[in-house]
Amino acid sequence: MSLEFLWYIPNQVTPGHRGEPVTADHNSLDTLTAHARALEDNGWTGALLGTGWGRPDTLTVATALAARTETFEPLIAIRPGYWRPANFASAAATLDHLTGGRVRVNIVSGKDDLGAYGDAEGDQADRYARTAEFLRLVRLLWTRERVTFRGEHFQVTDSTVTPRISPRPGRPHPTLYFGGASAAAERVAATEADVQLFWGEPLAGVAERIDRLRTLSAEFGREHPPLEFGLRITTFVRDTTEQAWAEAEARVAEMARAGGPRQAADRRTAVGQQRLLDLAARGDVLDDNLYTAPGRVGGGGAATTWLVGSPEDVAKSLRRYRDLGITHFVLSDTPYLREIERQGRDLLPLLAD
Numbered sequence: 001m002s003l004e005f006l007w008y009i010p011n012q013v014t015p016g017h018r019g020e021p022v023t024a025d026h027n028s029l030d031t032l033t034a035h036a037r038a039l040e041d042n043g044w045t046g047a048l049l050g051t052g053w054g055r056p057d058t059l060t061v062a063t064a065l066a067a068r069t070e071t072f073e074p075l076i077a078i079r080p081g082y083w084r085p086a087n088f089a090s091a092a093a094t095l096d097h098l099t100g101g102r103v104r105v106n107i108v109s110g111k112d113d114l115g116a117y118g119d120a121e122g123d124q125a126d127r128y129a130r131t132a133e134f135l136r137l138v139r140l141l142w143t144r145e146r147v148t149f150r151g152e153h154f155q156v157t158d159s160t161v162t163p164r165i166s167p168r169p170g171r172p173h174p175t176l177y178f179g180g181a182s183a184a185a186e187r188v189a190a191t192e193a194d195v196q197l198f199w200g201e202p203l204a205g206v207a208e209r210i211d212r213l214r215t216l217s218a219e220f221g222r223e224h225p226p227l228e229f230g231l232r233i234t235t236f237v238r239d240t241t242e243q244a245w246a247e248a249e250a251r252v253a254e255m256a257r258a259g260g261p262r263q264a265a266d267r268r269t270a271v272g273q274q275r276l277l278d279l280a281a282r283g284d285v286l287d288d289n290l291y292t293a294p295g296r297v298g299g300g301g302a303a304t305t306w307l308v309g310s311p312e313d314v315a316k317s318l319r320r321y322r323d324l325g326i327t328h329f330v331l332s333d334t335p336y337l338r339e340i341e342r343q344g345r346d347l348l349p350l351l352a353d
Helices: 029-041 058-067 085-099 124-143 183-192 203-219 241-259 271-282 293-298 311-324 336-346
Strands: 004-009 046-049 073-078 104-107 147-150 155-159 175-179 195-199 228-237 306-309 326-332
Touching: 004 029, 004 336, 029 046, 029 058, 029 336, 046 058, 058 073, 058 085, 085 124, 085 155, 104 124, 124 147, 124 155, 124 175, 124 183, 175 183, 183 203, 195 203, 195 271, 195 326, 203 228, 203 311, 228 241, 228 311, 228 336, 241 293, 241 306, 271 293, 306 311, 311 326, 326 336
Parallel strands: 004 046, 004 326, 046 073, 073 104, 104 175, 175 195, 195 228, 228 306, 228 326
Antiparallel strands: 147 155
């Protein structure tokens, strides 16, 4: 299986994200470009750009970084409701055209400050039904002309997006990533997404979810190529196993001193976040080196479980996820720029096909 390795650019107005040094220019174009160019120079395909109201617009950031790089592929996180599907399909197609096919898209359905940008709160079933329609319609607009669509949430009449997406071998259009652990989310992934992106759960849990999603794809009559799978996780890599664990435990202790179990209480409505929070109750370390304690003190969100160890330790763990069927990896650690270079040098060569 061909593996792809992406990084993470937090896209935050507030500095100091997850231990990143606090600097006045942390989110400047020059700083973000330095990260994107370092990714190009150190063997990474691209990076996920984080999204949410109160953060810079991801498509704008992706456009700026693509203009300053040659091969960097932005995985652009966006939210249905913030974007209408035809508007987004057109904007993304334009950027894909200008970059020679470097656009990837991550659809996010989790809760946000919806009222701030004029969206409305629906129940979970309604939210994911809208996401399914969004994915279906965007794909249609990228692959067909004169599209007429009448859904419960979105409608277009005689719509053709220009410029047209240029199909490439194995890539008829920008890859559509999607996350979510609820039953409603899994139905969307099984039927409409290209890549289901998991958070860092133990191997047995990931294997169970992959099996269930493959079964759902068959039950619901998936019309697209087989669903692929990805992993979003922190990789805490140091020269030796002992050094990695000493520094990881020190960082968690500092996180606890700085704020304790912040965000955990108000995040428990999301199934995926709850799954990560629940892992800490099973033990601080699961499998060989999956460190769950960061979620206990930092809240149950993406990348709050860590794979800790030497390059060889972490590569071994990532290969075990690969053996389950994971082919897309979105890794990160802070300081971001230092770790882009360290892990590109020390970790990625151990994972080469």
